[in-house]
Amino acid sequence: MEKRELTCIGCPLGCAITVSMENGNILEVTGNTCKRGEDYARKEVTNPTRIVTSTVQVSGGVSPTVSCKTKQDIPKGKIFDVAAALKGVCVKAPVAIGDVVYADVAGTGVDMVATKDIAAAG
Secondary structure, eight states, rough: OOEEEEEEEEEEEOOEEEEEEEEEEEEEEEOOOSSSHHHHHHHHSSOOOOOOEEEEEEESSSEEEEEEEEEOEGGGGGHHHHHHTTTOOOOOOOOTTEEEEEEEESSOOEEEESSSOOOOOO
């Protein structure tokens, strides 16, 4: 039997969770104090995903960059592909929170969206 030790990120408690597995099947999840912990642990050992945050260049704005994030979580293995796809991306001001700065980033089916308003310079 295999045991995986995780620190839950589902809520601020940061529970120490143990996932017991056999032949790739989850037998038991222990240590969580809420349902979110169990859900997180099951997903983390079978199909880990992450929200990716970054910045992209802005042309004609009061700021040279805008912060952005993936609209949904993506497979953990695609993080570096997303980072590479964002190199050289430049959006034109004005930019509003929620604007798509890169559609279907790295073929994930998930859009990168702005997380800050950037007004046009002038």
